[in-house]
Structure formats: structure tokens, C-alpha cells
Amino acid sequence: QNEIYRDGLDGGTPILPTGMAALERLAQERLDSRAFGYVAGSAGTESTARANLEAFGRRRIVPRMLRDVAVRDLSVELFGRRLRSPLLLGPVGVLTIMHPEGELAVARAAAAEQVPMILSTASSHSIEQVAQAGGEGPRWYQLYWPNDRDLAASFVQRAHDSGYEALVVTLDTHTLGWRPRDLDQAYLPFLYGIGVANYFTDPVFQKLVGDPIGETNRDRAIAIWARLFGDPSLTWDDLPFLRERWQGPIVLKGIQHPDDARRAADAGMDGVVVSNHGGRQVDGAAGALDALPAVAEAVGDRLTVLFDSGIRSGSDVIKALALGAKAVLLGRPYAYGLGLAGQAGVRHVIRCLLADLDITMATSGNARVADLSPDLLTTAPGH
Numbered sequence: 001q002n003e004i005y006r007d008g009l010d011g012g013t014p015i016l017p018t019g020m021a022a023l024e025r026l027a028q029e030r031l032d033s034r035a036f037g038y039v040a041g042s043a044g045t046e047s048t049a050r051a052n053l054e055a056f057g058r059r060r061i062v063p064r065m066l067r068d069v070a071v072r073d074l075s076v077e078l079f080g081r082r083l084r085s086p087l088l089l090g091p092v093g094v095l096t097i098m099h100p101e102g103e104l105a106v107a108r109a110a111a112a113e114q115v116p117m118i119l120s121t122a123s124s125h126s127i128e129q130v131a132q133a134g135g136e137g138p139r140w141y142q143l144y145w146p147n148d149r150d151l152a153a154s155f156v157q158r159a160h161d162s163g164y165e166a167l168v169v170t171l172d173t174h175t176l177g178w179r180p181r182d183l184d185q186a187y188l189p190f191l192y193g194i195g196v197a198n199y200f201t202d203p204v205f206q207k208l209v210g211d212p213i214g215e216t217n218r219d220r221a222i223a224i225w226a227r228l229f230g231d232p233s234l235t236w237d238d239l240p241f242l243r244e245r246w247q248g249p250i251v252l253k254g255i256q257h258p259d260d261a262r263r264a265a266d267a268g269m270d271g272v273v274v275s276n277h278g279g280r281q282v283d284g285a286a287g288a289l290d291a292l293p294a295v296a297e298a299v300g301d302r303l304t305v306l307f308d309s310g311i312r313s314g315s316d317v318i319k320a321l322a323l324g325a326k327a328v329l330l331g332r333p334y335a336y337g338l339g340l341a342g343q344a345g346v347r348h349v350i351r352c353l354l355a356d357l358d359i360t361m362a363t364s365g366n367a368r369v370a371d372l373s374p375d376l377l378t379t380a381p382g383h
């Protein structure tokens, strides 16, 4: 990571700001306002998105001295695979609204940095195209469990056939949240047309539409997509359906209650992502970091606990790991990097975050991310 200090960013001139807040401001300035609003926006009054950041602000790091941090080890082991760092790119749908190369550019950047990419079901490029772009890079697949069993089975099979290593099942978005920015800008009808690549290329979906999907029946295909997108009637009893069809690790995303985490373990799942979807689903939910300790306490010894919602800096990663996460997912920041500078922008965001993490590990007196524990943290005065 010292490369960034030695050589500067990309040969001396930073292509983009190094801080994630400045990156967001630049994205707001430069990107299409509706596309920016979709990425930046959250549910309702956006109080949960704010709570996500505030939860990090309340926990403070207590640096330690004289602990030999000359060599740092950022690596973690997840599901039997050693990863370079505890960072993954979380699933973000419809990425061609940010850049024409969308998920393909993200896959290439992630592979170059050896960071796993989690591909969304609602992507603008297909499971197979993204696998090809990512080459040897590690990749996971995120399932939005559709309202049709054969289609769900088909997505999962395609992901397996294309070398996706883990299945992330997002449970919190069977119903799209109340998102005023998108509603006020009448943006959703446009968005719907660009998150359908996996559906339109799917043999089961094609059969449901009947005719080959083209310009003439596109609107009808999108209407069918909208009907099938999510299944609000799912319960814990449905999980065996997936367990029987996916041999690799299954991770449930969107867990916020320790009892739900226990049920995930009882159902034979392998991991959970403590997440509130970046505040985009339930306005009024707690900051995601506040939900993490209880989940880690309940299932940390049975499941791999991951975290997202509000990661913006190296110290945020350290705080989440200290509170029991094994690794974290990044959302909006890499989407902004993509919008501002394509593949190079995504790489820039990954490199900055990992350099910040490495340096903050050193300055806080911690050599190994795998050894971080809650006693590293204190609570800000007044809380």
C-alpha cells in the first residue's frame, strides 16, 4: 500500500479524490442527477442511511504502541479460501446507469485487485458475461429470489456453471423500499429496463415470455419481470430449496436480529451479512453497525459473519472487524468510482480503501486484521 505514498496515485496525479465523502460530492457534480440520486438515495427520510454513518462515528479506536507493526497481514480466510484483504465489492444492480461497461468494468477492476465481486441478480450484464470479464478473479453471485421456483433454480445453476463460488441470498428486498428520490424523479420505469440482463438471457424466463424477447415485446417482458422480481411470501421453510441446489457456501444478506442469525445457522446456512441495504429498505432501522455485536455474539462461532452499510474508510473496516465481522462489503463508493472513471475509478476506490486500511492498522498498533477484537474500541463521550 506504500506504493500510493511513493508513486502517488496513477503516476502522480490523483485521478479522483482519495476520500469517499469527496468522491460522493464529485459524483453529485458530474453524474446525471437521476442516476446519482438512485445510487445515493435511501428509504423514506433517509434516517437509516444517516444512522449507518453515525454508528461508526460513535465507536472510536484506541491506538496501541510498541507492538511491532512493521509487517501487516490484511488477509482473511473465508469459506476455505484465503483472500488478500477483508474487502468485497457488494452487489449493486443496474450499473450501466453509472458507466456503459457497468458490471464488466467492475469485474475487471475487482480481478486486478484480487477482491471478490458479488454480482447482483439485477445486473445490466449477464452472469456469463461478467464471469468472462472477471477471468480468474474470485466471484460470488447474489440472488434476488424470484417469484418462480424454476427461474430461481435456473439462476443458481447458471451461477454455478460460470464459476461463482458462493451464493448470497438477499432477504431484505422482496419488496422495493419507499425511495422518494426515485419516485420524485420518476426514475423507476427507466431503471427497470436496464436491470434485466439475467432475466432476458434466461431460458426459463424466455419460456415464460413465450416469444423471443425483442423490441416489439420488450414492454411485456419487463411487465413479467416486475411480477417475478421478488417473493414476499418466503419463509424460513423455503431455505431447503436452495440448500439442495447449491453445494457451496450460502450467505443470507440483510440480517439484523440475532434470532434471525440463529435461524440461519439452524437452516444449514454458512454465513450472514449484517446489513440494512445501505438504509435503502427500512427507514427508521438502526445503524447496521449497532446490529453487528449481537449477531456476532449469537452466531460468530457457527457462521461466517460479514457486514455492510456505511463502510467509507479503513478505520470503518477496522471497527466492523473488531465488532465481529470477518470481512466487509462496499456499496456506493465503488459505484461512484465507476461512474466517474470506469474500471480505473473502481480500482482507485479499492486501492485507496485498502491503503487506508493498511496504514490505519499500522498507526493503531495492529498487525493482523484477523486478530482485531472489541477491546480495540471505545464509545465516544456523550453516548
Ligand code: FNR
Pocket: 038, 039, 040, 052, 090, 091, 092, 093, 094, 120, 121, 122, 142, 170, 253, 275, 276, 277, 278, 279, 280, 308, 309, 310, 311, 329, 330, 331, 332, 333, 335
Ligand atoms: C444496492 N444494494 C444491493 N444489494 C443487493 O443485494 N442486490 C442489489 O442488486 C443491490 N443493488 C444496489 C444498488 C445500489 C445503487 C445501492 C447503493 C445498493 C445494497 C448493497 O449491496 C449494500 O448492501 C449497500 O450498498 C451497503 O451500503 P453502502 O456501502 O452503500 O453504505
